[in-house]
Amino acid sequence: MEEYRRHTFKEKGFLMESTSSLEEICWAVGHIIHFLVDPVVLIDRNGEVRAGNRAFLELLGYTEAELKGRAFDGFCRLPSREESLTMLLKRYGSVRELDMGLRTKDGRDIPVSFSVSPVVSNDTSVIYIGIARDRREDLRLLKELEGTKDELKRRIDALEEFREGILYMLHDLDRNENELEEIRRRLKETQEQLFQSSKLKVLGEIAAGLAHELNQPLTVIRGLSQNLLRKTSPRDQDYEKLKLMVDASRRMEEIINHLRVFSRMDEPEFRIIDLNDVIRNTLKMVKELLARHSIEIRLSLSPLPPIRGCANKLEQVIINLATNARDAMPDGGVLSISTRTVDDNGRRYAEVTVSDTGYGIPDDIIHRIFDPFFTTKEEGKGTGLGLSISYSIIKDHRGEIKVRSKKDKGTIFFIRLPTT
Ligand code: ADP
Numbered sequence: 001m002e003e004y005r006r007h008t009f010k011e012k013g014f015l016m017e018s019t020s021s022l023e024e025i026c027w028a029v030g031h032i033i034h035f036l037v038d039p040v041v042l043i044d045r046n047g048e049v050r051a052g053n054r055a056f057l058e059l060l061g062y063t064e065a066e067l068k069g070r071a072f073d074g075f076c077r078l079p080s081r082e083e084s085l086t087m088l089l090k091r092y093g094s095v096r097e098l099d100m101g102l103r104t105k106d107g108r109d110i111p112v113s114f115s116v117s118p119v120v121s122n123d124t125s126v127i128y129i130g131i132a133r134d135r136r137e138d139l140r141l142l143k144e145l146e147g148t149k150d151e152l153k154r155r156i157d158a159l160e161e162f163r164e165g166i167l168y169m170l171h172d173l174d175r176n177e178n179e180l181e182e183i184r185r186r187l188k189e190t191q192e193q194l195f196q197s198s199k200l201k202v203l204g205e206i207a208a209g210l211a212h213e214l215n216q217p218l219t220v221i222r223g224l225s226q227n228l229l230r231k232t233s234p235r236d237q238d239y240e241k242l243k244l245m246v247d248a249s250r251r252m253e254e255i256i257n258h259l260r261v262f263s264r265m266d267e268p269e270f271r272i273i274d275l276n277d278v279i280r281n282t283l284k285m286v287k288e289l290l291a292r293h294s295i296e297i298r299l300s301l302s303p304l305p306p307i308r309g310c311a312n313k314l315e316q317v318i319i320n321l322a323t324n325a326r327d328a329m330p331d332g333g334v335l336s337i338s339t340r341t342v343d344d345n346g347r348r349y350a351e352v353t354v355s356d357t358g359y360g361i362p363d364d365i366i367h368r369i370f371d372p373f374f375t376t377k378e379e380g381k382g383t384g385l386g387l388s389i390s391y392s393i394i395k396d397h398r399g400e401i402k403v404r405s406k407k408d409k410g411t412i413f414f415i416r417l418p419t420t
Pocket of ligand 1: 320324325328356358359360361369370374375376377381382383384385386387388411
């Protein structure tokens with residue numbers, strides 16, 4: 001029977017055969033294990049503790065006397081599927097790196113990796129040597145590693161979020177660049193308008209002075225020449241010359257009146273008005289004049305929200321535009337006036353469009369048409385003040401006036417005024 005056991009152990013490859021007696025083995029092994037740093041325990045074939053080294057006693061917190069003779073199974077906490085260590089040893093002869101717990105004297109379970117090998121004496125008695133490897137540090141490191149893994153995952157997630165943020169920012173940057181371009185364009189436009197306004201201001205002051213200085217001598221000239229004309233017979237050789245003088249002085253008076261408006265000698269009166277009414281009233285005045293020049297008027301007025309403005313001044317703008325349109329269509333044509341409501345950048349505007357089918361404005365002068373005294377009309381016909389006056393009236397209304405023109409096709413003026 002013992003032969004058979006020995007044979008079986010051999011087969012399983014765990015056998016350490018000795019020529020010494022069990023007592024001798026126990027004595028020798030008992031001495032050796034005291035020098036080992038790993039916890040080692042000697043268990044006899046009945047599963048009772050025979051000896052334990054210092055590391056083992058310290059691990060479990062017992063003295064050797066307290067441990068000796070106690071069933072080793074009582075200290076073992078096996079994975080639930082295993083019955084007991086003694087059963088495992090009976091079945092397999094040895095145990096290798098079994099993850100289990102060792103119950104300490106104060107009731108804690110210490111995780112260990114436990115290996116047991118038998119040693120057979122000369123009379124085939126068996127003693128088991130069990131070596132425990134404390135796994136607490138391993139498990140702590142494992143837990144730490146798990147924590148690090150979680151932290152790593154969190155960081156990867158954060159990085160992913162960051163990446164998405166960057167992508168979004170890049171997209172935003174792209175959009176901002178477009179917006180910036182639009183702002184730059186508007187700034188340039190505003191700068192041009194500002195330049196135009198400051199030029200107008202200086203010229204306005206000069207014009208006011210001129211109008212004031214010229215008015216008095218002109219009244220004298222006009223009065224005297226009219227008087228003389230009345231007294232002169234049409235057959236008189238000076239009659240025509242006097243008539244020319246009267247006409248010239250009337251024309252000068254007109255220019256001075258223009259200058260007065262230009263220099264804003266008359267303060268505008270701002271009221272809540274309907275821009276469509278302004279257009280209708282203006283057309284009553286210019287209808288005849290346009291008809292005489294074979295100009296057809298096409299009107300398309302949409303209902304508009306009210307604006308705050310000076311009806312007289314705005315009428316003057318429409319008259320200026322209509323007069324220019326008439327001059328641009330010497331052989332007749334179509335003058336179209338339309339209105340609509342426009343929403344732009346969160347603001348609401350009333351927009352008037354005045355277009356003609358005239359000869360248009362050449363590209364090389366279109367940027368000068370709002371300049372005071374700029375005219376392409378022959379002497380005596382244009383003052384070059386109509387559009388610059390219109391420009392400053394629209395500016396006074398916090399609006400804007402723009403032009404688009406195509407040679408031999410016509411010209412369109414756009415006026416936008418903020419609604420109330
Ligand atoms: P004026 O009519 O006395 O010349 P404006 O300031 O009203 O002065 O106009 C300046 C110039 O702008 C005009 O001389 C003309 O060359 C040009 N212009 C204005 N309106 C038109 C138009 N509808 N078609 C063609 N040219 C125009």
